[in-house]
Amino acid sequence: MSTIEQTDEHIMHTYVRNALVLDHGNGATCQDADGKTYIDFGSGIGTTSLGFCNDAWAEAVCAQVRTIQHTSNLFYQQPQATLAEKLCGMTGYSKVFFGNSGAEANECAIKIARKYSFDKYGENRNTIITLVNSFHGRTIATLSATGQDVFHNYFFPFVGGFRYAKANDISGLHDMIDETVCAIMIEYVQGEGGVMAIDKAFAEEIRKICTEKDILMIADEVQTGVGRTGKFLAGEHYGIKADVTTLAKGIGGGLPIGICMANEKCADVLDAGAHGSTFGGNPVVCAGAVKVLETLEAEGMMESIMEKSNYIREKLTALEEVAEVSGLGMMIGISLKTKKAPDVLKACIEKGLLVLTAKDRVRLLPPLTISMEELKKGTEILCSVLEG
Helix, strand or coil, rough: CCCHHHHHHHHHCCHHHCCCCCEEEEEEEEEEEECCCEEEHHHHCCCCCCCCCCHHHHHHHHHCCCCCCCCCCCCHHHHHHHHHHHHHHHHHHCCEECCHHHHHHHHHHHHHHHHHHHHHHHHCCCCCEEEECCCCCCCCHHHCCCCHHHHHHCCCCCCCCCCEEECCHHHHHHHHCCCCCEEEEECCCEEECCCCCCCHHHHHHHHHHHHHHCCEEEEEECHHHHCCCCCCCHHHHCCCCCCCCEEEEHHHHHHCCCCCCEECCCCCCCCCCCCCCCCCCCCHHHHHHHHHHHHCCCCCCCHHHHHHHHHHHHHHCCCCCEEEEECCCCCCEECCCCHHHHHHHHHHHHCEEEEEEECEEEEEEHHHHHHHCHHHHHHHHHHHHCCC
């Protein structure tokens, strides 16, 4: 029985999979089970931020596996402490909570917001405003927070206490603010919503509202964080620091991790017993994440991300088929004039390039460490498909 047959027979059909069995890789290049080579412009939906099997990352992970692979959070362990200290130093946040995914990180942020307001104002201040076309996860609470009707089905009843504002509509946002609101939760770039960056003025108004009304500003940087946009946090492009920021995806380098970072104002809201995670802050994952951060700290790294982003964007905007190139940094959305994104994805696979889609757009999330040789080769393939 083939890998595809085994998968289809024994794994729930919750994904629309391409008929491709990936076998091994290095950098931004991988091979399938038949030996065909591909350039990866998707990085596991933004997760393998250092590409496939980065040497420093792999060595750190393997060394930790042979030292101690897990201990509960009833004890202390060094990789977790090292990662937490490094994150706080790089971002200016006071404390972090470790989970296993972006959804878990966002659940933690939701709980911080509601408990912060409960502790200070009482139980009726619990509404969280998110944005239309947002995506915050697939748990019942984070699906409820997600501002897309397509996700609000089947799993009734959904969690109450969420409202959805239109991105960049400052007046509409103000109309939603009342005494029950405890937080506003945003993505600086709506990844699953079409790779659309919000306006700076809108983000600044959110920060102003939150400061004036003692409402927590939550930034979901699960996809935009950890260098993806050419800054460690996308909020840096806006000159904004949220009260709570969530990370996941790229910081794990390919292993599961979710992180909720809180500023001094709300860092101690979740006290003993208020939240927890069996696998959160696993030492193997943390050891790898430390290497991700060390890589991003290297001199010139962020500049190289922007250089690569500018290269791709320049090539794409020159194409007749391309209507718009959206996003920030190496988080790229491509709106097309005549072609369909799923058709482009399939044609790219046939030619040896892995890309993604988001709504009606082609989406690119190349590894941050992709070489210029790999970048140029992949871009040539993509351009040939779009021009064909």
